[in-house]
Amino acid sequence: MTDLNLSEAEKRYLIDGVKLGIRVDGRGPLDYRQLELETSVLDTANGSARVRLHRTDVLVTVKMELEPPASGRPNHGKLLFFVNCSANAAPEFEGRGGDDLSSSLCGVLERLYSAPNTFSTAGLVV
Numbered sequence: 001m002t003d004l005n006l007s008e009a010e011k012r013y014l015i016d017g018v019k020l021g022i023r024v025d026g027r028g029p030l031d032y033r034q035l036e037l038e039t040s041v042l043d044t045a046n047g048s049a050r051v052r053l054h055r056t057d058v059l060v061t062v063k064m065e066l067e068p069p070a071s072g073r074p075n076h077g078k079l080l081f082f083v084n085c086s087a088n089a090a091p092e093f094e095g096r097g098g099d100d101l102s103s104s105l106c107g108v109l110e111r112l113y114s115a116p117n118t119f120s121t122a123g124l125v126v
Contacts, residue, residue, distance in 0.1 A: 057089070069125060077124020081109040 019028045033054045042048040045061035069076055083105040085098025111117045
């Protein structure tokens with residue numbers, strides 16, 4: 001991901017805005033943006049949802065397949081993640097532009113869900 005470098009004036013603007021309880025878009029410190037959530041938006045997936053928050057639009061799908069568990073873990077299923085950063089979302093995702101972000105997000109999800117106390121893959125075995 002890209003590092004964000006702020007000038008001293010930008011930092012001061014942010015800090016003063018927090019102290020005064022104001023935001024650039026007119027919201028107060030406890031105001032939130034409207035969130036829209038739709039479920040079952042794609043018939044081609046086992047599950048899907050669309051979340052819209054301000055200018056962010058996220059589509060999530062879940063697809064399931066039955067396959068034998070890994071030989072070393074016969075009582076555990078597995079989770080695989082695929083993230084696609086659409087060129088419709090941002091021009092920098094055109095071509096292979098979103099590949100680094102996609103790989104990074106997949107890695108984070110895989111590490112998160114492979115942690116022993118996060119998610120039990122034993123429940124994925126049929």
